[in-house]
Amino acid sequence: MEENKMNAQPIDSKIPEGPIAEKWTNYKAHQKLVNPANKRKLDIIVVGTGLAGASAAATLGEMGFNVLNFCIQDSPSQELSERR
Numbered sequence: 001m002e003e004n005k006m007n008a009q010p011i012d013s014k015i016p017e018g019p020i021a022e023k024w025t026n027y028k029a030h031q032k033l034v035n036p037a038n039k040r041k042l043d044i045i046v047v048g049t050g051l052a053g054a055s056a057a058a059t060l061g062e063m064g065f066n067v068l069n070f071c072i073q074d075s076p077s078q079e080l081s082e083r084r
């Protein structure tokens with residue numbers, strides 16, 4: 001167990017270069033765009049069907065991607081109704 005920890009490679013979190021205030025702008029400016037013709041060839045997995053996950057899945061689906069939205073509850077809206 002100890003030996004495994006010693007040999008573990010550091011995780012590459014792919015943090016964008018540059019000052020922190022410019023990281024997000026730099027990241028967006030240098031991202032490769034998906035050709036609209038290739039959207040149907042890409043599967044996007046969204047974990048969670050809360051407000052953020054459901055919104056992201058719906059938006060990406062409307063944009064033409066194949067979206068798989070995984071939910072841990074019996075139904076996507078169950079968690080919100082349980083909070084009320």
Ligand SMILES: Cc1cc2nc3c(=O)[nH]c(=O)nc-3n(C[C@H](O)[C@H](O)[C@H](O)COP(=O)(O)OP(=O)(O)OC[C@H]3O[C@@H](n4cnc5c(N)ncnc54)[C@H](O)[C@@H]3O)c2cc1C
Binds near residue numbers: 047052072084
């Ligand atoms: C009691 C309560 C009352 C609230 N009332 C209001 C209100 O009246 N108005 C308002 O605007 N906001 C309210 N909020 C806040 C609002 O619910 C949250 O801001 C909002 O739900 C956050 O959305 P989210 O998508 O980021 O996270 P969540 O809604 O928490 O969604 C995350 C989802 O991911 C799922 N998940 C996590 N791990 C996994 C996994 N490993 N596999 C699959 N699924 C997973 C979770 O089960 C959950 O469904 C309330 C919050 C609480 C706790």
